[in-house]
Amino acid sequence: MPNIELNEQEQIRRNSREELKKLGINPYPADEYRENASIQGILAEFSPDRKNFQDVSIAGRIMSRRIMGSASFVELQDATGRIQLYVRREDISTDENATLYNTVFKKLLDIGDIIGVKGFVFTTQMGEVTVHVKEFTLLSKSLKPLPIVKEKDGKVYDAFTDPEMRYRQRYVDLVVNPQVRDVFVKRTHLVNSMREFLNQRGYLEVETPVLQPLYGGAAARPFKTHHNTLDQTLYLRIANELYLKRLIVGGYDGVYEFSKDFRNEGMDRFHNPEFTQVELYVAYRDYAWMMNLVEEMIEKVALDLHGTTQVKVGDRIIDFKRPWKRYTMYEAIREYTRIDISNMDEARLIETANKLGVPVDPTMGKGKIIDQIFGEKCEPNLVQPTFIMDYPIEMSPLAKKHRSKEGLVERFEAICNGKELCNAFSELNDPIDQRERFEQQLILGKRGDEEAMVLDEDFLRALEYGMPPTAGLGIGIDRLSMIMTNQGSIQDVLFFPQMRPEKKAVTDEPATYTALGIQEAWIPVLQKMGFLQVSMLKELNPNKLHQDLCGFNKKNKMELKNPSQEEVKEWITKIG
């Protein structure tokens, strides 16, 4: 009996699975399948003169089939690439009916199935390197049809592009879009490259809590959860800064962590609720020193990934070659607005903002206004990597006051392609100053700023024991990956970006149907016809419903026993 929940193609594949079992072929064998070559390796190294790869064993997914009677061509895809297979009836089938070729290969295998093949490599008349198959093994039967993407002369036809499906079913995206797999490989290389850089300098990679009784280290709204045994509220970390600095207090002179952080805020092309950041803290260093490290590290990343410091992003080339441009925030504003705001008081700043068309509101302090002007007028213009130094103190409660400039802190960001690439400062290690800064944040919090930091007594206690002068750094890995892989959206550098859940239509329990005297076998039929809840049958014409049911039964070859007209009538009266 057909399963009407399935579409035709899914049904056919399930039938094939049964047929295979009848032929004694396990569609999901347990045995290992030992490969002795990769597709990429074959394509790169095969040479007809050398007569290499004459006994290869490879495994992968069938991506296309061209069947011509007793000979066929198949494209097989493994993790490294795609290669053509040549399959001949006489090579793989010995019995009279040639079952293995005529039935198993031609009828019961599909695009999407995973198989292993043994054979020898040769070049076809068309000049394509191909594996001549002597033996194949089904390794996994695929029950859902893949999107079919075709290609000729580098031109892609029917590309699988629907973003919703690509993100929700990333596995499908990865199967049919090899460039997507590359992006994620690059992302991993990027992280490896940074880790290598940091390890080489002797910094210690550490792990700190994700579940925190107090969240801190950034201005953001947290996710809240609850621990049963402790009966206590815990927060998912928004940053790991405060824990890493405790480790500097403890005596390590360089610690870093690649951490998943969580911020309960908006989602868009640049924001996902969970994201990855690397934070680094180095004792006895300052922000000027850290600037050099950032340049060096990011330049290395670009070189490791691309072999050059120049990276194509959209329609521009970004060059990470050292040294990068450096501006103080005031200089940057002067550069892009021709106005020197370094000595302005709050009233004149508001006036300037108004003149520049930068929206400000009365709750903003001096620092916030300056930051706003910078964000509006400068940041979008900074395409090539540029350091911006010396931020207003109000925005930076964990940064040390500037050694010589009043009202500023020793902080820098690197801006690239109009976006922040990193954030760093000379860490505040004066516990009394730090307490005052936290208290300022508490006031903001009381005024309703949901992102204001909370006061962390234990962190202050740690500082009171003494933290060496320390340089700290945070780099958003997702944002950097976007740039380094030329992707326009954060969702393209996260395997599984956050999505609203897929909603399934609400259906009544089978018991609700059977209570009316409806036989179980008819429930899927009724639901398929759109009667997801019994209440939807109400006030229906019983004769019409009866006819529809019998018709459905016949059309879909359900071979169910039709209910009588009276029975159907009874169902409907029972609802009423």
Next chain:
RNA sequence: CGGCUCGUAGCUCAGCUGGUAGAGCACGUGACUCUUAAUCAUGGGGUCGUGGGUUCGAUCCCCACCGAGCCGACCA
């Protein structure tokens, strides 16, 4: 949160000043031993996102909702 756009077959898309739908690929059947977006013949496949409204009649017009994308707001 606001503006715009989109949601039709397994996939990519067309369609209609409103008369319950078409193509290509995929799939089924048949032909074909070096093909390559294989080809040829033939066939099946759709509650046109969901729910209301207008209408004799809605996939199309209107409203609401759900989901997605882009832009903006907020936010780093």
